[in-house]
Amino acid sequence: MSLTAVKNVVDLTLRSAVLRGLLAGLIAGLLAGGVAYVTGESLVDQAISIEEAGAAPHSHDSTVAGEDHKHGTEDSPLISRDGQRAGLFLATSLTGGAFGVLLAVVWFALTRKLVNGPKTQTILSLAVAGWTATAAVPWLLVPPNPPAVGATETIDYRTHLWVIAVLLGLTAVITWFMVCRWEESRPGSSILLKALPGLAAAAIVIVGWRILPESGTDYSGFPADLLWNFRLASAATQLTLWLALGIAFQFLIERRAMRN
Structure with a gap:
């Protein structure tokens, strides 16, 4: 990157970073919604068919990257399947936008402390950290379930477990960062x-x-x-969201930096 480009990145304002993070998040959310639709919707339909056939007697909720399928009475869902499909892209876009703003704020705050100002090289690292904390660790500790799995009365309990899993993921990422800083300050570089x-x-x-x-x-x-295919679809959706977010945000920041 040229000296002019570096100066442009240094001069980047928080508002400009946030706007680019929001745009990157919306793009990533749409891509993630497409992955969720292609990989997960047919699985959701299969699971609903199992529930409606009486193979699993419980009402339920399911989530693929923020998509909720909540059923009301025994005969009709609160939201039609067409409405749920449309809501899938809305949910992933809003989620991506929120994560994009958060990524931009964290990146701006952290990199302002660096000698030469914000570094675009840290963006993908932060995206990986966000994916680890909000997707990978919760997926391992509290795996997502499709329709026909889990009783309605346990939804709040399972949601609390998921929140705890996210907090554990955040704690793990923060611990990794702090130990890295400590390790860098130590003389020598042993394997341990x-x-x-x-x-x-x-x-x-x-x-x-x-x-x-x-x-x-x-x-x-x-x-x-069917259970594991659904979970793999959920994992693919989250991975797409964070990977696309990191790449898109880095592209937008570098494009701004190279202007003029």
Whole structure:
């Protein structure tokens, strides 16, 4: 990057960064919605068919990257499937926009402390950290469930478990960052010191997994392949969201920096 481009990045205002983060998030949300639609909607339809056939007697909720399928009475859903499909793209776009703003604020705050101002190289690292905290760790500790899995009366309980899992993910990421800073300040560079940040973060996730209560979800009578395919679709959606967010935000920041 040229000296002019570096100066343009340094002079970037918080408002400008946030606007670019919002735009990047909306783009990423639409892409994630497309992945969720292609990989997950047919699985949702299959799960609903199982529920309607009486194979699983519980009302439920399901989530693929923020999409909620909530059923009302036994005969009719509160929201039609067409409405749910349209709501999927709205939900992923809003989620992407919110994460984009958050990413922009965190990036701006952190990189302002660097000697030469904001560094675009940190954007993808922050996106990976966001994915780890809000998607990867919760996916491991409280995996998402499709329709026909989980009773309605346990929704609040499972939501609380998910929030705890996100907090554990954030704690793991912050711990990794702090230990990295500490390791960089230490003389020498032994293999153990280099591995310490990852080990500390992994230890937090493992301890959280061990102490986090069971969700009490009954999976009996539900096809295992459908369950795991749904979870893989959810993971692919979240990965697309954060990867696209990081790439789009970095592109928009660098494009602004290279202007003139």
